Amino acid sequence: xxxxxxxxxxxxxxxxxxxxxxxxxxxxxxxxxxxxxxxxxxxxxxxxxxxxxxxxxxxxxxxxxxxxxxxxxxxxxxxxxxxxxxxxxxxxxxxxxxxxxxxxxxxxxxxxxxxxxxxxxxxxxxxxxxxxxxxxxxxxxxxxxxxxxxxxxxxxxxxxxxxxxxxxxxxxxxxxxxxxxxxxxxxxxxxxxxxxx
Amino acid sequence: xxxxxxxxxxxxxxxxxxxxxxxxxxxxxxxxxxxxxxxxxxxxxxxxxxxxxxxxxxxxxxxxxxxxxxxxxxxxxxxxxxxxxxxxxxxxxxxxxxxxxxxxxxxxxxxxxxxxxxxxxxxxxxxxxxxxxxxxxxxxxxxxxxxxxxxxxxxxxxxxxxxxxxxxxxxxxxxxxxxxxxxxxxxxxxxxxxxxx
Amino acid sequence: xxxxxxxxxxxxxxxxxxxxxxxxxxxxxxxxxxxxxxxxxxxxxxxxxxxxxxxxxxxxxxxxxxxxxxxxxxxxxxxxxxxxxxxxxxxxxxxxxxxxxxxxxxxxxxxxxxxxxxxxxxxxxxxxxxxxxxxxxxxxxxxxxxxxxxxxxxxxxxxxxxxxxxxxxxxxxxxxxxxxxxxxxxxxxxxxxxxxx
Amino acid sequence: xxxxxxxxxxxxxxxxxxxxxxxxxxxxxxxxxxxxxxxxxxxxxxxxxxxxxxxxxxxxxxxxxxxxxxxxxxxxxxxxxxxxxxxxxxxxxxxxxxxxxxxxxxxxxxxxxxxxxxxxxxxxxxxxxxxxxxxxxxxxxxxxxxxxxxxxxxxxxxxxxxxxxxxxxxxxxxxxxxxxxxxxxxxxxxxxxxxxx
DNA sequence: CATGAATGAGGCTTCATTCAT
DNA sequence: GATGAATGAAGCCTCATTCAT
Numbered sequence: 001x002x003x004x005x006x007x008x009x010x011x012x013x014x015x016x017x018x019x020x021x022x023x024x025x026x027x028x029x030x031x032x033x034x035x036x037x038x039x040x041x042x043x044x045x046x047x048x049x050x051x052x053x054x055x056x057x058x059x060x061x062x063x064x065x066x067x068x069x070x071x072x073x074x075x076x077x078x079x080x081x082x083x084x085x086x087x088x089x090x091x092x093x094x095x096x097x098x099x100x101x102x103x104x105x106x107x108x109x110x111x112x113x114x115x116x117x118x119x120x121x122x123x124x125x126x127x128x129x130x131x132x133x134x135x136x137x138x139x140x141x142x143x144x145x146x147x148x149x150x151x152x153x154x155x156x157x158x159x160x161x162x163x164x165x166x167x168x169x170x171x172x173x174x175x176x177x178x179x180x181x182x183x184x185x186x187x188x189x190x191x192x193x194x195x196x197x
Numbered sequence: 198x199x200x201x202x203x204x205x206x207x208x209x210x211x212x213x214x215x216x217x218x219x220x221x222x223x224x225x226x227x228x229x230x231x232x233x234x235x236x237x238x239x240x241x242x243x244x245x246x247x248x249x250x251x252x253x254x255x256x257x258x259x260x261x262x263x264x265x266x267x268x269x270x271x272x273x274x275x276x277x278x279x280x281x282x283x284x285x286x287x288x289x290x291x292x293x294x295x296x297x298x299x300x301x302x303x304x305x306x307x308x309x310x311x312x313x314x315x316x317x318x319x320x321x322x323x324x325x326x327x328x329x330x331x332x333x334x335x336x337x338x339x340x341x342x343x344x345x346x347x348x349x350x351x352x353x354x355x356x357x358x359x360x361x362x363x364x365x366x367x368x369x370x371x372x373x374x375x376x377x378x379x380x381x382x383x384x385x386x387x388x389x390x391x392x393x394x
Numbered sequence: 395x396x397x398x399x400x401x402x403x404x405x406x407x408x409x410x411x412x413x414x415x416x417x418x419x420x421x422x423x424x425x426x427x428x429x430x431x432x433x434x435x436x437x438x439x440x441x442x443x444x445x446x447x448x449x450x451x452x453x454x455x456x457x458x459x460x461x462x463x464x465x466x467x468x469x470x471x472x473x474x475x476x477x478x479x480x481x482x483x484x485x486x487x488x489x490x491x492x493x494x495x496x497x498x499x500x501x502x503x504x505x506x507x508x509x510x511x512x513x514x515x516x517x518x519x520x521x522x523x524x525x526x527x528x529x530x531x532x533x534x535x536x537x538x539x540x541x542x543x544x545x546x547x548x549x550x551x552x553x554x555x556x557x558x559x560x561x562x563x564x565x566x567x568x569x570x571x572x573x574x575x576x577x578x579x580x581x582x583x584x585x586x587x588x589x590x591x
Numbered sequence: 592x593x594x595x596x597x598x599x600x601x602x603x604x605x606x607x608x609x610x611x612x613x614x615x616x617x618x619x620x621x622x623x624x625x626x627x628x629x630x631x632x633x634x635x636x637x638x639x640x641x642x643x644x645x646x647x648x649x650x651x652x653x654x655x656x657x658x659x660x661x662x663x664x665x666x667x668x669x670x671x672x673x674x675x676x677x678x679x680x681x682x683x684x685x686x687x688x689x690x691x692x693x694x695x696x697x698x699x700x701x702x703x704x705x706x707x708x709x710x711x712x713x714x715x716x717x718x719x720x721x722x723x724x725x726x727x728x729x730x731x732x733x734x735x736x737x738x739x740x741x742x743x744x745x746x747x748x749x750x751x752x753x754x755x756x757x758x759x760x761x762x763x764x765x766x767x768x769x770x771x772x773x774x775x776x777x778x779x780x781x782x783x784x785x786x787x788x
Numbered sequence: 789c790a791t792g793a794a795t796g797a798g799g800c801t802t803c804a805t806t807c808a809t
Numbered sequence: 810g811a812t813g814a815a816t817g818a819a820g821c822c823t824c825a826t827t828c829a830t
Contacts, residue, residue, distance in 0.1 A: 005789085026224055030825055040791050042827075051825065119221075152369065153381040156361045160386065163360030164353045177347065184350040188393045189357065189386055196385045202814070227800060240815055242801065399793070418710075421617055424821060437794055439822065546763065547775040550755045554780065557754030558747045566743065578744040582787045583751065583780055590779045596810085621804060631812050633806075642804065 009047050011037040016054055020113045025055050026120035052121065059123050062110040065103045066126070069096060070133055077137065089141040090190035093134055097165055097182050105175060112169040115162070127162060134158035142197055149197060161189055206244050208234040213251055217310045222252050223317035249318065256320050259307040262300040263323065266293060267330055274334065283391050286338040290331055291383035294362055295376055302372055309366040312359065324359060331355035335390075342391055350394065358386055403441050405431040410448055414507045419449050420514035449515050456504040457517055459497040463490060464527055471531065480588050483535040487528055488580035491559055495572055502572075506563040509556065521556060528552035536591055543591060555583055600638050602628040607645055611704045616646055617711035643712065650714050653701040656694045657717070660687060661724055668728065680732040681781035684725055688756055688773050696766060703760040706753070718753060725749035733788055740788060752780055 015036035019028045030051055034041045048054035073096045080088065104111050115127045135158040142154060164185045168178055212233035216225045227248055231238045245251035270293045277285065301308050312324045332355040339351060361382045365375050409430035413422045424445055428435045442448035467490045474482065498505050509521045529552040536548060558579045562572055606627035610619045621642055625632045639645035664687050671679065695702050706718045726749040733745060755776045759769050 029823090031823090041825095042792060043790055045826070046789070120224075150374065150377060150381070152374075153378055153385070155368070156364045156378060156382055157385055159364040160357040160361035160382070164357035167353045167356040171352070172349065180347060181350055181353060184347070184394065185353055185357070188350070188354055188390060191393050193385060196388050197381065205814080226798085228798080236814095237816055238800090239802075239817070243814065246801095248800065402793080421711075423819085425819075433793095434795055435821090436796075436823075440793065443822095445821070544768065544771060544775070547772055547779070549762070550758045550772060550776055551779055553758040554751040554755035554776070558751035561747045561750040565746070571741065571743075574741060575744055575747060578741070578788065579747055579751070582744070582748055582784060585787050587779060590782050591775065620802085622802085632804095633813060634811060636805070637810070 005047075008037070008039055008043075011039065012044060012047055012054070013058060016058060017109050017113070020055065020058070020117055021109055024117040024119055025051075025113075030054075055118075055121050055123075059110060059114050059118065059121070062104050062107050063114055063123055063126060066100055066111070066114070066130070069099050069103060070129070073099075073133065077140065083144070084141040086141065086190070086192050086194050089137050090186055090193070092137055093161070093190060094182060094186040096133070097186075098179055101175070101178060101182065108169050108173070108178075112166060115166050116170070127166075131155065131158045131162050134161055138193070142194055145194055146197060153197065157189065157193075161185065164189070202244075205234070205236060205240075208236070209241055209244055209251070210255060213255060214306050214310070217252065217255070217314055218306060221314035221316055222310075222321075252315075252318050252320075255307055256311055256315065256318070259301050259304050260311055260320055260323060263297055263308070263311070263327070266296045266300060267326065270296075270330065274337070280341070281338045283338065283387070283389050286334050287383055287387035287390070289334055290358070290387060291379060293330075294379050294383075298372070298375055298379065305366045305370070305375075309363060312363050312366075328352070328355045328359050331358055339391055339394055343394060346394060354386065354390075358382065361386070399441075402431070402433060402437075405433070406438055406441055406448070407452060410452060411503050411507070414449065414452070414511055415503060418511035418513055419507075419518075424448075446515065449512075449517075452504055453508050453512065453515070453517050456498050456501050457508055457520060460494055460505070460508070460520065460524070463493045463497060464523070467493075467527065471534070477538070478535045480535065480584070480586050483531050484580055484584035484587070486531055487555070487584060488576060490527075491576050491580075492573055495569070495576065499569055502563045502567070506560060509560050509563075525549070525552045525556050528555055532587075536588055539588055540591060547591065551583065551587075555579065558583070596638075599628070599630055599634075602630065603635060603638055603645070604649060607649060608700050608704070611646065611649070611708055612700055615708040615710055616642075616704075621645075646709075646712050646714075650701055650705055650709065650712070653695050653698050654705055654714055654717060657691055657702070657705070657721070660690050660694060661720070664690075664724065668731070674735070675732045677732065677781070677783050677785050680728050681777055681784070683728055684752070684781060685773060685777040687724070688777075689770055692766070692769060692773065699760050699764070699769075703757060707757050707761070718757075722746065722749045722753050725752055729784070733785055736785055737788060744788065748780065748784075752776065755780070 012033065015033045016028075018036065019033045023029075028051070030044060031041060033054075034044045037044070044054070048057060073092065076092065100111070101108070114123055115130070118124045118126060135155045138154040138158060139151065143151065165182065168181045168185070172178055172181060209230065212230045213225075215233065216230045220226075225248070227241060228238055230251075231241045234241070241251075245254060270289065273289065297308070298305075311320055312327070315321045315323060332352050335351040335355060336348070340348065362379065365378045365382070369375055369378060406427065409427045410422075412430065413427045417423075422445070424438060425435055427448075428438045431438070438448075442451060467486065470486065494505070495502075508517055509524070512518045512520060529549050532548040532552060533545070537545065559576065562575045562579070566572055566575060603624065606624045607619075609627065610624050614620075619642070621635060622632060624645075625635045628635070635645070639648060664683065667683065691702070692699070705714055706721070709715045709717060726746045729745040729749060730742065734742065756773065759772045759776070763769055763772060
């Protein structure tokens with residue numbers, strides 16, 4: 001009964017995503033997931049060992065995608081020579097997120113959960129990882145010019161940027177519009193940033 | 198009389214703040230708060246009627262401060278005539294947060310909880326209120342120049358800005374440094390923003 | 395499926411009735427009900443949403459029966475013309491309770507709980523409703539003849555009568571005997587009552 | 592500080608009576624009693640060892656009065672010779688309650704609590720004792736004439752009568768009116784009762 | 789494979805009572 | 810004598826998970 005199993009699994013996943021988005025990992029209820037998946041409580045455990053496993057099964061692939069993208073970007077960063085231009089940093093960041101968005105296309109929900117609703121799970125650090133990478137990029141570009149300035153602002157800006165991404169994911173479902181908004185956000189926050197730090 | 202009360206109350210408040218910061222209002226456990234305050238569960242209820250009352254007692258004053266500041270700013274906005282400059286918008290926003298910070302000085306934790314960890318409580322809308330006000334300011338300044346552009350970006354930017362504020366609150370305890378960081382954040386995100394939208 | 399449910403539900407109901415009878419709704423303990431039903435506390439909530447729902451599930455049907463009967467009697471009252479005889483009042487009252495008893499046959503326990511142990515529940519007014527109806531009947535018959543007398547005695551008598559009913563329910567399980575006792579009680583308290591007020 | 596102690600004790604007693612009347616022994620709260628007595632929680636235990644002792648201290652004297660009266664009546668019963676008349680039974684009962692009422696004059700509240708709100712305390716059987724005595728009187732008078740009839744009705748009538756007394760106590764505060772109502776109740780329920788059994 | 793009943797720990801809260809001051 | 814803080818058990822309820830069928 002492979003086909004049935006598959007159906008049920010799909011239902012569970014759909015219901016789980018909705019629940020995780022609505023309440024976050026920690027406050028989500030297996031009971032409610034089961035109910036909305038039209039299956040019986042205990043049965044959910046035939047498909048996923050427990051709440052954590054269910055969450056990980058949904059988030060894992062998306063997380064891996066993100067991690068992969070980030071790693072690739074990391075390599076690019078390490079290969080880039082000489083003093084950077086603002087433009088390079090901005091483009092790097094923008095392209096990272098365009099890439100992420102494209103790679104997880106159709107799984108924006110998971111991405112959002114990963115970034116904003118994963119408290120209590122093994123993925124709760126994801127947002128921080130992304131922020132760190134942006135901070136790193138900004139630091140490479142701006143540190144040499146900051147002199148006495150408080151470098152911590154780079155972490156702040158990186159966080160703000162990622163939050164902007166989260167808002168875009170949360171409130172806007174259309175892929176093209178998302179891309180445009182990411183572009184705008186990048187421009188507003190990062191274009192010629194060295195002049196404003 | 199009251200031979201210990203004050204101490205215990207302090208302990209409860211300290212433990213509660215730590216718990217609220219860590220888990221948010223909803224996921225906080227009275228049991229754990231009591232344990233960390235070194236008192237027995239039931240005893241907490243001598244000091245605060247219930248979880249909600251405890252939360253409100255801590256958050257209320259800070260919320261009122263914020264609300265007051267925002268109202269004042271709202272009046273300023275309504276009195277400002279003619280077409281705005283970028284500078285005006287930025288200054289308004291920056292000063293709002295400098296003001297808030299100053300007024301809640303020493304209670305940055307509460308402010309952070311209010312903004313980021315108040316889900317499920319009566320204060321869960323606070324962050325949104327702040328964001329909306331910034332969005333409103335940005336709209337007044339930028340809407341006339343956005344033509345075909347997607348206005349939603351203003352909401353995104355406002356959210357990102359407030360997140361930046363949260364990060365500053367979360368990671369930095371020194372008042373002067375906070376103020377400087379708010380200044381930097383404002384400059385980076387809002388200075389001459391009309392040229393970048 | 396449901397391989398045990400019915401049994402357990404029966405056990406809960408039995409234990410609950412016993413507990414309600416013994417302590418009344420308000421002082422009844424879910425813990426004790428569960429213990430006497432030989433199940434674990436939490437499990438009771440699979441069968442009934444909460445204490446109130448459990449109580450209402452047991453009492454609802456019986457209450458509805460009573461309410462229905464009373465309504466019917468109320469209509470009869472309104473249709474009866476001219477000055478009443480003692481006999482009419484007595485018969486009306488007697489028949490009301492014979493009817494009630496017959497309709498809730500086999501659920502005398504619930505009826506008794508409803509009348510005497512429902513404090514704190516939505517049914518706590520039941521006894522008063524019954525008393526009021528009897529008082530009303532007595533008033534229709536006797537008020538014209540009471541002149542200067544204290545009408546409050548009618549309420550006292552009505553209350554005493556309903557208490558008699560309760561005792562019959564409490565102490566006597568046999569249907570026929572109950573009916574006979576209701577007859578006797580009616581005769582003793584109401585037969586030619588106009589001569590004794 | 593005898594005078595102070597006395598005052599405080601009075602306050603406790605007043606508050607306790609109000610609480611017991613309102614909620615009954617079992618559901619009464621020491622906290623609320625203390626609060627309404629304007630003293631501090633723990634302090635109540637200097638005056639009364641515990642809730643039970645407090646209740647007993649208030650009820651004891653009244654209970655003893657009742658018990659005394661009943662005993663006296665019991666003696667009268669035992670001395671009455673020959674076959675009784677209805678009138679004798681009725682008068683005995685009526686006078687019992689007039690006597691009780693007179694003896695506890697000014698403590699009708701306690702009497703009511705004893706009869707109706709003492710569940711869970713050592714006095715919860717008081718009502719039953721009174722009922723039994725009335726039942727006994729009725730039995731002496733009526734048993735010889737009941738032949739095949741169900742004697743249990745005598746218990747029912749006795750219970751109804753006592754309930755009537757309770758209602759009078761509960762709803763009517765005036766001594767003379769109470770006495771009149773007891774008279775009426777006796778007449779209605781007991782006058783020439785042998786003709787109606 | 790599926791069912792849904794059972795479990796046990798934990799959630800918040802109230803209470804009578806005791807105890808240190 | 811008085812204070813009011815502390816205690817621990819019990820109240821109702823929910824939840825993730827397990828298990829017998």
